[in-house]
Amino acid sequence: MRESIVMKIHYGTALGAVALVAIHILMRLTVDFHESLTYDAVVANYQMLGYALLLELILILISVHGFNGLRVILLELRQGSGYEKGVTYGCIAGMVVLIAYGTRTIIMTNMGMI
């Protein structure tokens, strides 16, 4: 993939994450702040389908953005084709594992399995 496409995704995920995290934070204002982070309130959020989708989107955007950022930092630290391939595939694998694990948590909580 061309680096400009990767960077468009990088910038796009950053903007998307800022917007969605802003909504996520503003949702805290719908109840008293001290209540918003209690166990029951958090689980209730996960059980609302819309909110669960919002969390899933935030998870994807931040994972893609974060692991690409990590790839860029690691590519600057050292160079070499073997190392660079390792970093790229390692970051893709890390991103997939994190999204899969986070999605599992969101689905299980949404379905009341936790």
Add this chain to the structure above:
Amino acid sequence: MEQKIHPKIKEYQEKQEESKVEVPKANLVTLKIKKYNPNKDSSSSYQNYQVPVEKWTTVLDALLDVKQNLDHSIGVRYSCRQAACGSCGMKINGKPKLACFTKISELDSTEITLEPMDNFPITRDLVVDFSRLFANHKKIMPYIMNNESEISNGTKEFLQDPKHVEEYIQFAGCIKCGLCNSACPTMAMDSSFVGPQALAQAYRYVADNRDKGKDNRLKVIDESHGIWRCHFAGSCSQVCPKGVDPAMGIQLLRGYLLGFRD
């Protein structure tokens, strides 16, 4: 090594002793020069040389004075002495500058440290190897690419109005001295980074309306160690002795890749 005394300083000292009267004292500065020969030395060292200077003396003048009178072995590259050839780039008191374009008087210091530029392999003392700079410059195809031959279509020249010249003219001032690459923090970390000099030159040709090689050039810089690794620190623009603004060129070039410019 025994420290040699500059003939002019010796002359002054002798006159002083003979006449016992006040002889106008010359301004003296100490050049602290980093010496290193990678083929011979295991580590670098600094040598001090005291030279008399006038208010118009440049760092290069002082260096050549040292070479002529105190130490012939100092490695320094120079040619035009007027900031046109880009040969005498070095770190002067920690900042990348052209030795011929920096007056001793403007440094406001009696001790001047001269070191080879960062981010380049050292050939000897103050001379660095420009192979990578020139290879990256060549990679971006620094020439007008246009299939229309001036001869075949019968025109004598590709006409350009001042508005189009304005688009790229400041970037055409690059003398390939390497100061921007030396100041670049990404160059210090990423040995494969194409560098601000080549990127600014890529913009110079991409922005030229006579050129038709934009896509080829953008392809060259749009890779993992290309234009996207610039952090926009801006130090390249700060050190350029010709007023080129590579940091701006890089941002404008990104505009083409992000689709903001045609």
